[in-house]
Amino acid sequence: MAAPRDRTGPDGPITISVVSHGHGLHVQALLRDLAARCGEHVSGVLLTLNVPEPALQRFVADGRWPFDITLLNNPTPHSFGHNHNQAFARVDTPLFCVMNPDLRLPCNPFPALQIALQEARAGCAYPVQLDEQGRRQDFERALPTPWSLFRRVRLGRKQSDGVDWVNGAFMLFKTEVYRCLGGFDERYRLYCEDVDICIRLQLSDYRLQSAAVDVVHLAQRATGRRFGHLFWHIQSMFRLWCSAAYWRFLHRRTRG
Secondary structure, three states, X not given: OOOOOOOOOOOOOEEEEEEEOOOHHHHHHHHHHHHHHOOOOXXXXXXXXXXXXXXXXXXHHHOOOOOEEEEEEXXXXXXXXXXXXXXXXXXXOOEEEEEOOOEEOOOOOHHHHHHHOOOOOEEEEEEXXXXXXXXXOOOEEOOOOHHHHHHHHHOOOOOOOOOOEEOOOEEEEEHXXXXXXXXXXXXXXXXXXXXXXXXXXXXXXXXXXXXXEEEEEOOOOHHHOOHHHHHHHHHHHHHHHOOHHHHHHHHHHHHO
């Protein structure tokens, strides 16, 4: 007789948090992918509606899903970090996954991600992100510094000296690790929450672990098109550079 499946380790069930801010069609496509390919791994989806979306609510209510879907309706919009932390308060599974609504899943990524989380001190696993043409996206990056940001924005030069953080489009955490970190820092708004949680995770002696599996990310990249987003980005960068975690990580990275 086969041994019973471990329900508490890195191969246990998964709760996914998705936040929609008018992303109804993207969310519908993502939910279909999850239902078609990931039903045996996903226990529940916590779907936060940051703005009213009656059509998306009807779609969820009318569907037959292999997992539970809980709708969280915000009376007013909240930040990326607040929304995922709010969802996390409802998590009772050993794994917690933060996912963007604009993801597509050509295959089930979770077996590979769960294997990655079995590595020593792995606290968060992430897949390879491709664009719609199958090109690898810039989802793994080194710690941003004022000089590296200048080189990136003004000179068009990307960093290639290691992976210190990954973007927050798809992150699979061990629940105990996310809880230990206190989740995302809600003082950030839309930008740098992912940088911050990645460096705090590593300062707590956990590892970011890549997995050899692909997802498609239909990245919007609103920073360059909307002044408000650019302002939030700059504000978040200065908050990051003034944080104790940033300087502790930079000091350790420089010495390492």
